[in-house]
Amino acid sequence: MKILVLNGPNLNRLGLREPDVYGSKTLSDLQEQLITYGKGNNISVEAKQSNHEGELIEWIHEAAGEFDGIIINPGAFTHYSYAIRDAIASIEKPVVEVHISNVHARESFRQVSVTAAVCAGQISGFGFEGYKMALDYFQRGNKS
Ligand code: DQA
Numbered sequence: 001m002k003i004l005v006l007n008g009p010n011l012n013r014l015g016l017r018e019p020d021v022y023g024s025k026t027l028s029d030l031q032e033q034l035i036t037y038g039k040g041n042n043i044s045v046e047a048k049q050s051n052h053e054g055e056l057i058e059w060i061h062e063a064a065g066e067f068d069g070i071i072i073n074p075g076a077f078t079h080y081s082y083a084i085r086d087a088i089a090s091i092e093k094p095v096v097e098v099h100i101s102n103v104h105a106r107e108s109f110r111q112v113s114v115t116a117a118v119c120a121g122q123i124s125g126f127g128f129e130g131y132k133m134a135l136d137y138f139q140r141g142n143k144s
Contacts, residue, residue, distance in 0.1 A: 006059060007030075007047070009076060011027055012049050012051065014029075021100075025128065034047055041135065053081055053083060053084065064093055071096050072097055078103070078114070078116075085117075094120040097119045097121070099123070100128065100130065104124060
């Protein structure tokens, strides 16, 4: 199984950015953890990050033919990007939305996700573990 992990804007600043909210580990730490976790679970993980909406959209389109699913943390685009929502809705493959922080316990604008409704589901508030939970979902599917 091949899963694409996409991180959106400002997530390249992990480790430096608001460590009280997002932790002290970097984006490379996250990506390495996910690749290693994937290997242990027969999942080939490719991980990319972009600060650009259009680039994320193109990667979503391309992934439709190459991957079995996508894990996406759209960063602040979560809260207002109808273009990313439409890109997710345009592909047949399942997408899981992940947030490091618990967006539902933060500012009211973060409690709105325009993308979650076109995803298989949303995982929020479990730090880097949330991405691994999403990998578990892809591996086990909706079997329970
Ligand atoms: C985030 C939450 C968003 O509100 C924020 O804009 C981010 C990170 C998270 O992972 O908790 O950039 O998606």
